[in-house]
Each structure stands twice: as structure tokens, then as C-alpha cells.
Amino acid sequence: MTSVANPIRYPNTGSSQVMTRRGWWLIVLNFLIPGSPQVLAGNRRLGRFGLATTLLLWALLVALLVTYLFWPATVFTLFSTTISLWLVAFVLAFYAVVWVVLALDTLRLVRLVRTAPFARVWIAGLTTVLMIGLSGTAAYGVYLATTASGFLSSVFVAGPSDPPIDGKYNILLLGGDAGPDREGLRPDSISVVSVDAETGQAVMIGLPRNLEHVPFSEGSPLAAVYPEGYGAIDGCEVDACMLNSIYTEVELKSPDMYPNAVHEGSEPGIEAMRDAAQGVTGLQIQYYALIDMQGFLDLIDALGGVDINVPEDVPIHADETFTTVAEWIPAGEQHLDGYHALWYARSRHDTSDYDRMARQRQLQEAVLKQFNPTNVLSKFQDIAKAGAQVVKTDVPQGMLGYFVNLAMKTKELPIQTVELVPDNGVDPEDPDYEYIRQLVNQAVYPPSPEPTPAG
Known part of the structure; x- marks a missing residue:
């Protein structure tokens, strides 16, 4: 009864067709909602952590978008000061590591040896590509943030702002x-x-x-x-x-x-x-x-x-x-x-x-x-x-x-x-x-x- 009620967590491991379909679902879910495969099929504690970080990132991005739409200068200021850029670099580095961990754990949950032979390379390949895409993008963001911080420190001075004169x-x-x-x-x-x-x-x-x-x-x-x-x-x-x-x-x-x-x-x-x-x-x-x-x-x-x-x-x-x-x-x-x-x-x-x-x-x-x-x-x-x-x-x-x-x-x-x-x-x-x-x-x-x- 349990395996019927929850085929993702308790699949029919003897059916390569079921395991292949399950594998594709887990890989796609990990890309769309990192942490969800662990909640559904693996370590729920790790999954809840992954989901919490994912929802936090979505909230940050929505807040950033709303701020940009109504107060764009605030967003530009956020990304043009040394301290904030290093904070951005730290956050992106954190997510790069989290996404690698979740991707590798998802690949473990797939149980490649139980999937159809023709699908194993494709599932493993897609997992690798998506992992590199997500974590690589975050890592490149770290590089951009730290490089920009160094550039700003070398060009712009720290000092008080002057108000406009007659507008x-x-x-x-x-x-x-x-x-x-x-x-x-x-x-x-x-x-x-x-x-x-x-x-x-x-x-x-x-x-x-x-x-x-x-x-x-x-x-x-x-x-x-x-x-x-x-x-x-x-x-x-x-x-x-x-x-x-x-x-x-x-x-x-x-x-x-x-x-x-x-x-x-x-x-x-x-x-x-x-x-x-x-x-x-x-x-x-x-x-x-x-x-x-x-x-x-x-x-x-x-x-x-x-x-x-x-x-x-x-x-x-x-x-x-x-x-x-x-x-x-x-x-x-x-x-x-x-x-x-x-x-x-x-x-x-x-x-x-x-x-x-x-x-x-x-x-x-x-x-x-x-x-x-x-x-x-x-x-x-x-x-x-x-x-x-x-x-x-x-x-x-x-x-x-x-x-x-x-x-x-x-x-x-x-x-x-x-x-x-x-x-x-x-x-x-x-x-x-x-x-x-x-x-x-x-x-x-x-x-x-x-x-x-x-x-």
C-alpha cells in the first residue's frame, strides 16, 4: 500500500520503466525546485533545508525585482558598494555549493542502475549539465561581484555625497x-x-x-x-x-x-x-x-x-x-x-x-x-x-x-x-x-x- 501511495519514495525497483520515469521527474524537480526531490524521495531534513534556501532565493529575487521597478537607484546602489558586493558574492558561493550537493544527492536517489540502460547516460548527462548551469552561473556571479568590488575600490573614493546645486x-x-x-x-x-x-x-x-x-x-x-x-x-x-x-x-x-x-x-x-x-x-x-x-x-x-x-x-x-x-x-x-x-x-x-x-x-x-x-x-x-x-x-x-x-x-x-x-x-x-x-x-x-x- 505504501509503494502505491508514494511511488516516488517507494517505487517498484524491479520495473526499469517506472524507475526511468521516476528518475526524469527527480532530475527536473531538482532543477525547478531544488530540495523537492529530497523531500519526496530522500533525506527530508536535507530536503527541507534545500526548499528553505530555494524559497528564500525566490523571495530575494522578487523583492529585488519590485525594488528595481519602483526604486531602481536603490538596486544600483546595492550593486555598487564594496560591502554589498562581497555579501552578494558570499550568498552566491553558498548557493553554488548547495546546488552541487542537491544535484549529486538527487542523482543518488535516481538509482541509475535500476533505470533503463539507454536512459542512464541521458539522465546523468542532463543532471551534470543542469548542475553546471546552476552552480556555474552562481560561481560566475561570485567572480563578477568580487571583480566589481575590486574595480570600485580602485576607482571610486569613500566620502560624503554632495547634493545637486540648483537641481x-x-x-x-x-x-x-x-x-x-x-x-x-x-x-x-x-x-x-x-x-x-x-x-x-x-x-x-x-x-x-x-x-x-x-x-x-x-x-x-x-x-x-x-x-x-x-x-x-x-x-x-x-x-x-x-x-x-x-x-x-x-x-x-x-x-x-x-x-x-x-x-x-x-x-x-x-x-x-x-x-x-x-x-x-x-x-x-x-x-x-x-x-x-x-x-x-x-x-x-x-x-x-x-x-x-x-x-x-x-x-x-x-x-x-x-x-x-x-x-x-x-x-x-x-x-x-x-x-x-x-x-x-x-x-x-x-x-x-x-x-x-x-x-x-x-x-x-x-x-x-x-x-x-x-x-x-x-x-x-x-x-x-x-x-x-x-x-x-x-x-x-x-x-x-x-x-x-x-x-x-x-x-x-x-x-x-x-x-x-x-x-x-x-x-x-x-x-x-x-x-x-x-x-x-x-x-x-x-x-x-x-x-x-x-x-
């Missing part, structure tokens, strides 16, 4: 180009990105590297040294008194102007550039990101290349003098690897700095679009390795989840650009900074549309 987050982006003929790094790409803290609408302001007489924000130590603007009165401490020389001068000649910079996750030269960008734009800048342009090559390769609509043929130079052309990047839709993308951004032959600025902005937007969950997860190791070498920033880890959520909004909106170039009425050799701040203010804080009169 905006303003970030200084510096593209560093430390060529072999240069003393130290000199930022060749200088931008300020202003992002609306609610909508994610971004305005990218391009600052020419050759701006002269640059003013500094109030209270800056450089404002006391250059009250009329950088190099406006008696020159400066380096050869060319232009915007991108400020980093070099402070970093090499007077780092003591910013004694707390390194402790706060920055550098004296970066803080000098922040003061200069604030003086030029009139915006208060909360954070910075310095991107090594040579390392940018590795990041683009890690992403699998980048898609660019090239407006006209762009030369690749054969030497550092930027005069001899080795090859051309042809006009049209192009998929560029890191090497060609870097040259697309920095090429100088028969072109102007303002053309380069436009190409750099275009490349920055294209790379932003390449960052999607599928791309990042599939190439995470290479991206994390490249990113740790490419980026230096003072964005705190605690803000990363919020900014990831904001960046997803930004990707869905057209990025507004303001280039401080002659075509926009800006003369880099004799700039009108009041006019520049007016341009910036109109773009960052556009006037609200006039209400349409009723009737």
Missing part, C-alpha cells in the same frame, strides 16, 4: 594625453557636463584647450596669483599660458597650492583645472573624472569597438609630429576599434582644435551608448581591467548607484552641446567671459516656454 550635478571631464614629448600630463580634452538631477537631461560644455586669460572661481588660490586671469599680466610659469597648461603648472611648479587634494582623491593639477572651469562657466563643479586617452583605447577595445558616423575622412598620423599620414579613417558609418577611435579623437593633420573638440564629444556620446547591461556583463573582466587604468575620479562610491540610474535616463535623451568656439562667438585669444557664462547659463537653465493664451 544640477556638474562634472568636469578631463581627457589626459601624456605624450612622450611632454613633461607630465596635459589635458587635451576639457568638458563640463551638467546633468539635471531629476530628468537626466545633460548639457556638455566644450572648453577649448587654448583659452587664454582664464579666470578662476572666487576663493581659488590661483585667483590671488592671477587676479586678471591666467597669464594676463606677467605671464605664467610654463611656456604657454592657456587653459590646458594650468594643470601642468600647478602639478609641477606649485602643488602646495592644494595641500588636501591627494587626501581627497584628487590632484593639485585637477583642482586647479576645476577652479578654472568654474571661473569660465560660472558653474559650481561637484565632481571630476580624468580619463587617460591612451587607456581609453583599451576601454573601447573591451567594449568591442564603437560605432561612429564619420563626417569626412580623418587622417591617422605616422609620427608624433602629426604631419605624415599613415592611413585614413573614411567618411561614413564606421565601427572603430580602440586604436582608430583614439586617432579619430586626436588627429590634427589639416584640421583645427575645434574639429577635434567636435570629434571628441561625438566619441564620448558614442561610448556612452555602448554601455548597456548585455555588453558590460559579457565583457566585464576586460571592461573592469581597462576602466581601473583609465579613470580617476572623486565621485564617492555611495553616489555611484544614483549616477548609474541617472545615466540610464541620460541615454534616452539627446545630449545638448555648447562649444566655446569661434562659431559660437568665442575668441579663445580674447574671450568675453561674461558672454561665455551667458551661453552656458542659457543652455543649462533654459527659460521655461511661455504659456499658450487660453482661447
